């Protein structure tokens with residue numbers, strides 16, 4: 001197939017899923033065309049089946065708000081026409097699904113019907129989409145897509161609850177490439193972080209409020225009272241300095257390392273014993289899945305789709321959002337007994353294997369074929 005992919009080219013979960021999916025599809029022999037305003041963060045190598053089309057937005061003085069959506073729609077028209085694409089897969093409803101709808105209408109004037117699959121990732125629905133400003137556009141563009149997928153059952157139900165959706169939504173969960181995300185021998189690194197054999201807790205995110213990063217610091221402050229341990233905070237974002245200040249106020253800064261944005265995240269996960277994800281909202285929790293693939297159990301909130309990934313008492317624990325004490329107790333329970341920790345680690349990997357790329361990729365390929373077939377019948 002010739003597949004066009006539209007996504008946010010950043011380190012965010014939706015961009016990572018879209019880029020990794022595109023790379024895997026190209027590896028499987030499909031021709032994949034990324035259409036984005038920047039080279040996607042993880043699209044860092046050359047492959048004969050991968051193409052990248054940048055969306056340039058004119059910045060005339062008249063435009064107080066440069067019309068990105070129109071530039072994207074125009075670029076999509078060109079790419080579909082001249083590269084003869086079979087399908088467009090857009091990640092994130094706003095503004096990608098609506099831009100794809102506009103492109104689709106324009107392409108009809110050239111006698112081309114391009115089927116569009118929209119994947120909902122969560123923040124487009126649970127945070128941005130519920131904002132009344134965008135809700136008519138989100139509803140319309142989901143209903144006008146030829147296929148719609150959501151990354152968890154919970155997100156699917158939320159979408160039906162908050163919008164007037166007539167389309168069927170298919171759940172295709174996030175995936176992890178176990179050939180990349182797996183336990184690596186990084187003993188020298190572990191020694192540098194935890195010279196006296198302390199346990200290593202880790203959190204990775206973009207430090208947005210929704211991630212409850214301050215809770216991570218508070219949970220760790222309880223854990224370190226009982227278990228000699230270190231905390232690695234990976235990523236960067238609006239709450240980082242507040243987290244740094246809180247660590248100082250709680251007098252635990254010597255045990256907390258802020259590593260900033262990191263590429264080789266699997267290497268850092270490989271030295272870690274426990275992943276903390278106390279999010280306010282999480283449609284799936286890709287970062288937790290990546291941790292589990294590296295044999296790291298997860299203590300998380302029970303928000304959104306997290307219970308569909310993290311099995312309570314098996315791969316980690318799920319606690320109510322904001323239950324810092326409960327999460328700290330669960331973390332201590334896992335870390336205080338070596339045998340128990342080893343069992344949780346094994347269970348985490350076993351569960352992650354259910355979301356391996358080799359299992360999820362065919363779900364997308366089959367869905368594309370289904371949508372293409374269905375749209376032929378409409379013509």
Ligand code: GMT
Pocket residue numbers: 012013014015017121122123124151174206208210281282283284285286287
């Ligand atoms: O969570 C983020 O910081 C980024 C966000 C996004 O919109 O890109 O990730 C969302 O999509 C990921 C991939 O499907 C999911 O694994 C994340 O759970 C989801 N984030 C939230 O729902 C907060």
